[in-house]
Amino acid sequence: xxxxxxxxxxxxxxxxxxxxxxxxxxxxxxxxxxxxxxxxxxxxxxxxxxxxxxxxxxxxxxxxxxxxxxxxxxxxxxxxxxxxxxxxxxxxxxxxxxxxxxxx
Numbered sequence: 001x002x003x004x005x006x007x008x009x010x011x012x013x014x015x016x017x018x019x020x021x022x023x024x025x026x027x028x029x030x031x032x033x034x035x036x037x038x039x040x041x042x043x044x045x046x047x048x049x050x051x052x053x054x055x056x057x058x059x060x061x062x063x064x065x066x067x068x069x070x071x072x073x074x075x076x077x078x079x080x081x082x083x084x085x086x087x088x089x090x091x092x093x094x095x096x097x098x099x100x101x102x103x104x
Contacts, residue, residue, distance in 0.1 A: 007059045018052045021045040 025041040033041075 010059060011056060014052045014055050018045070018048045021048045 021041075022045045025038070025045045028038050028041045
């Protein structure tokens, strides 16, 4: 089995497992399960989704995710929103004793 085929198989299997977890959560909501059961199902589905994203990052390479981030930045600039490069957190103030809303 070549590397590309193996990568597709792993991503497909991971996607199928993630989809089944979210379907189980949806079925749990339809069946009106209790809060604890829904909490567990949602947590498992969220963790599996995060795992799928990390699996995709490892298998596809970080380059694909850097490209996605670059494209998202361009879309945000086109819409008119601030880009991530413009946002500094925490915001730096010139006077450490100055209040955020006005003068000290």
